[in-house]
Amino acid sequence: MARLAQTHGLTEVQQEIVSTVREFVDKEIIPVATELEHRDEYPQEIVDGLKELGLFGLMIPEEYGGLGESLLTYALCVEEIARGWMSVSGIINTHFIVAYMLKQHGTQEQKDAFLPRMAAGEVRGAFSMSEPGLGSDVSAITSKAVRDGDEYVLNGQKMWLTNGGTSTLVAVLVRSDEGHPEGTAPHRSMTTFLVEKEPGFGEVRPGLTIPGKIDKMGYKGVDTTELIMDGLRVPANRVLGGVSGRGFYQMMDGVEVGRVNVAARGCGVAQRAFELGVQYAQQRHTFGKPIAQHQAIQFKLAEMATKVEAAHAMMVNAARKKDSGERNDLEAGMAKYLASEYCKEVVEDAFRIHGGYGFSKEYEIERLYREAPMLLIGEGTAEIQKMIIGRRLLEEYRFQG
Numbered sequence: 001m002a003r004l005a006q007t008h009g010l011t012e013v014q015q016e017i018v019s020t021v022r023e024f025v026d027k028e029i030i031p032v033a034t035e036l037e038h039r040d041e042y043p044q045e046i047v048d049g050l051k052e053l054g055l056f057g058l059m060i061p062e063e064y065g066g067l068g069e070s071l072l073t074y075a076l077c078v079e080e081i082a083r084g085w086m087s088v089s090g091i092i093n094t095h096f097i098v099a100y101m102l103k104q105h106g107t108q109e110q111k112d113a114f115l116p117r118m119a120a121g122e123v124r125g126a127f128s129m130s131e132p133g134l135g136s137d138v139s140a141i142t143s144k145a146v147r148d149g150d151e152y153v154l155n156g157q158k159m160w161l162t163n164g165g166t167s168t169l170v171a172v173l174v175r176s177d178e179g180h181p182e183g184t185a186p187h188r189s190m191t192t193f194l195v196e197k198e199p200g201f202g203e204v205r206p207g208l209t210i211p212g213k214i215d216k217m218g219y220k221g222v223d224t225t226e227l228i229m230d231g232l233r234v235p236a237n238r239v240l241g242g243v244s245g246r247g248f249y250q251m252m253d254g255v256e257v258g259r260v261n262v263a264a265r266g267c268g269v270a271q272r273a274f275e276l277g278v279q280y281a282q283q284r285h286t287f288g289k290p291i292a293q294h295q296a297i298q299f300k301l302a303e304m305a306t307k308v309e310a311a312h313a314m315m316v317n318a319a320r321k322k323d324s325g326e327r328n329d330l331e332a333g334m335a336k337y338l339a340s341e342y343c344k345e346v347v348e349d350a351f352r353i354h355g356g357y358g359f360s361k362e363y364e365i366e367r368l369y370r371e372a373p374m375l376l377i378g379e380g381t382a383e384i385q386k387m388i389i390g391r392r393l394l395e396e397y398r399f400q401g
């Protein structure tokens with residue numbers, strides 16, 4: 001085996017796309033990522049390059065101007081991009097989830113209105129479920145929409161929008177009790193709204209404010225924001241799918257493919273950490289030999305590489321299951337859980353291999369060390385993944401006695 005994380009059975013087109021992205025990452029992302037990250041600078045040139053490569057439309061059907069590729073192709077590209085810089089994969093991810101939700105659940109008019117411009121990267125997507133008081137417990141959403149003629153009036157505060165400032169189309173999940181009798185389960189009275197807005201900060205549309213960037217420990221460059229709706233008026237034809245009350249299921253569908261994407265990011269970051277660790281271990285000498293020749297360090301490298309392989313295999317399996325049209329919540333949950341935990345462990349081992357230099361901002365591993373924890377949280381924490389996995393296992397292995 002020449003390299004870790006090879007994927008067998010890819011078509012020629014898939015191989016070509018993934019190797020083009022890898023080349024782009026090696027040439028255009030890795031050399032500048034750490035510097036941009038330290039400045040918390042938006043990687044505009046990189047984003048323009050990704051647009052040219054067609055990555056914003058990778059999974060959007062060809063009839064809407066996209067490349068019509070599979071979830072597997074998308075996940076393998078994300079893995080490559082995250083290997084270069086995780087924040088760049090974050091820029092694409094919310095866009096991809098919104099495009100996926102439109103493709104799966106949008107009305108024909110909504111698909112025609114947004115997908116071609118999304119494929120070109122002209123319209124850029126963000127998705128918003130979390131609020132200041134909730135993240136895991138989506139059913140507790142308090143933001144509310146009230147119908148007023150041909151419009152809805154939205155009020156409430158949202159939190160943690162990746163690409164909140166740079167996006168121009170936000171899929172927002174709110175409570176909308178209209179038409180649902182009292183006592184309806186919370187997840188049946190939620191609606192996804194497609195909210196168009198100007199990019200930037202401040203009042204980006206009457207009734208809609210994006211206050212500014214949240215200052216984060218890592219995952220810099222990409223903007224993460226709050227979103228405040230204060231009498232925001234949205235036309236009824238911007239309810240995703242045209243019917244209220246389906247938002248919870250639409251968002252969960254989006255999050256499920258998002259989980260494969262987060263797993264892919266974990267794989268990419270772990271691969272990069274392994275590369276940095278294995279290179280450094282052959283350069284640094286202690287006690288008269290390269291530290292790679294000490295068995296304790298070799299064991300670390302062996303464990304790291306095994307984790308990289310295992311996470312990649314589970315991520316590919318989850319993507320292929322979805323592509324085959326089957327339910328993949330169990331596989332996606334397992335892949336997300338394993339890849340994010342392994343990523344954190346591999347990054348920590350690479351950090352330890354670097355000794356004191358790992359603590360210096362001059363070394364790339366310092367950045368990875370601050371980035372990996374985000375994967376433990378985004379698209380559902382480890383505890384939430386384990387709840388999903390546990391429930392599904394009890395369904396599959398129901399005691400018949």
Ligand SMILES: Cc1cc2nc3c(=O)[nH]c(=O)nc-3n(C[C@H](O)[C@H](O)[C@H](O)COP(=O)(O)OP(=O)(O)OC[C@H]3O[C@@H](n4cnc5c(N)ncnc54)[C@H](O)[C@@H]3O)c2cc1C
Pocket residue numbers: 094127128129130133134135136137159160161162163216219224374377378379380381382383384
């Ligand atoms: C950088 C970043 C970007 C983000 N981007 C987005 C975005 O674009 N859109 C969006 O909507 N959200 C986004 N989020 C929010 C993210 O999805 C939430 O932070 C995440 O779901 C966890 O929710 P929480 O932070 O409210 O934690 P909580 O739900 O308050 O959980 C706190 C702790 O309790 C645990 N816990 C919660 N419930 C249970 C339970 N039943 N059993 C056991 N343990 C439990 C959790 O695992 C966690 O350890 C982002 C977050 C970050 C940090």
